[in-house]
Amino acid sequence: MSCSLIQKYNVAGPRYTSYPTVPYWDETSFSLLHWKQSLKRAFDESNQSEGISLYIHLPFCESLCTFCGCHKKVTKRHEMEQPYIQAVLKEWDLYCQLLEEKPIIKEIHLGGGTPTFFSVEHLQQLIQGILLKADIADDYEFSFEGHPNNTTREHLQALYDLGFRRVSYGVQDYNQAVQKAIHRIQPFEHVQQVTQWAREIGYTSISHDLVFGLPFQTLADVLNTIDLTKSLMPDRLAFYSYAHVPWIKGNGQRGFKDQDVPKDDVKRTLYEEGKKQLLAHGYHEIGMDHFALSKDGMYQSFQAGTLHRNFMGYTSSKTQVMIGLGVSSISDSWYSFAQNEKNLDAYYACLENNQIPVVKGHVLSTEDLKIRKHILNLMCTFQTSWSDQAMDFVEREQVIQQLAEMQQDGLVQIQKDHIVITQQGKPFVRNICMAFDLHLKRRKPETQIFSMTI
Structure with a gap:
């Protein structure tokens, strides 16, 4: 490489x-x-x-x-x-x-x-x-x-x-x-x-x-x-x-x-x-x-x-x-995520009060659900498509523009309605998914919160 x-x-x-x-x-x-x-x-x-x-x-x-x-x-x-x-x-x-x-x-x-x-x-x-x-x-x-x-x-x-x-x-x-x-x-x-x-x-x-x-x-x-x-x-x-x-x-x-x-x-x-x-x-x-x-x-x-x-x-x-x-566990309904209390005593206290010990979560929007599916496709099959209208999204063109440089570097192949990650691009799958990550684009972290991709 x-x-x-x-x-x-x-x-x-x-x-x-x-x-x-x-x-x-x-x-x-x-x-x-x-x-x-x-x-x-x-x-x-x-x-x-x-x-x-x-x-x-x-x-x-x-x-x-x-x-x-x-x-x-x-x-x-x-x-x-x-x-x-x-x-x-x-x-x-x-x-x-x-x-x-x-x-x-x-x-x-x-x-x-x-x-x-x-x-x-x-x-x-x-x-x-x-x-x-x-x-x-x-x-x-x-x-x-x-x-x-x-x-x-x-x-x-x-x-x-x-x-x-x-x-x-x-x-x-x-x-x-x-x-x-x-x-x-x-x-x-x-x-x-x-x-x-x-x-x-x-x-x-x-x-x-x-x-x-x-x-x-x-x-x-x-x-x-x-x-x-x-x-x-x-x-x-x-x-x-x-x-x-x-x-x-x-x-x-x-x-x-x-x-x-x-x-x-x-x-x-x-x-x-x-x-x-x-x-x-x-x-x-x-x-x-x-x-x-x-x-x-x-x-x-x-x-x-x-x-x-x-x-x-x-x-x-x-x-x-x-x-x-269990303490800190994350649940997923596809439509939303929920995470349990991380503190053991707080986890026990919720249960003593007959309360499911969820402390935070996220309700996915329609846009979230589309992007989630694209990222899931890329992580599991190294390709994704928006040929189905239900998989299209407003900022797709901006995503494709960002991927254009990755195509020049031989990491992806961009077709009319889908992209495929190349053999050379597989080690960079996290970077390719980041091009689809609209939350990350709109609010880049001011400090480092993720590990390095390579």
């Missing part, structure tokens, strides 16, 4: 797990009542035809990983587990009362934090409590994030028995100097053990998360990590760019100096060479930063044009409704 293109397009920009992005939510026109009405409308439209997704945020971690951008609470007090499980089940009960009709669950994802911080018994209590008030779709997919250092065979077996068939392990990098810098000491043998256990038990999709651009990370480190990963052959991989945002995460990303972090063309080389290695090992590129074997459901979804993206990232299970349970 041209270094000049990297220098030109390496700007701060969103990752587009939503549109509008969270900093551009209009909280003044949002209320809990708006969210309830929006959710009920979407649920009534889609529950019987496609079911719903649940994202359950389990925020506790025993130690702080300095690369992490997730909302978490660092503690070794496992007595916090039971009150939290009870609170999440109370929140689910409030939603079930609102929805009235029995939900059909198509997807459950346990994220964190560290879901495997919780005991087997408490995870069983959580999932059994959720399923007690719901039906399960025929084509359901249940998944969870497992920490290789504390995921036990008992965890894997218990969740498998409850219907989980996909597990994702955070690997990051196997170099000890890098692991020390990010405070995530995790030997290859631990990852090997939990991957083998999952296979023996019967999990059909095992994923590893790798990160490039970490402090002190070299090209040799990335290639070695990928080669070790290949020896375990997970079904899918996320190969994420480390988001260096110490101004947001405070001391959490200050265990090293800015100059210790690979940047610009050096960082991009880590991705490009890593990608070549992954492709040589039989993985296929899926959307942005994801790879999968041909047998995996994500690859098949990408091939079929049904890949979806939401606050959980890429998923092969599209639903219009995604309910986020």
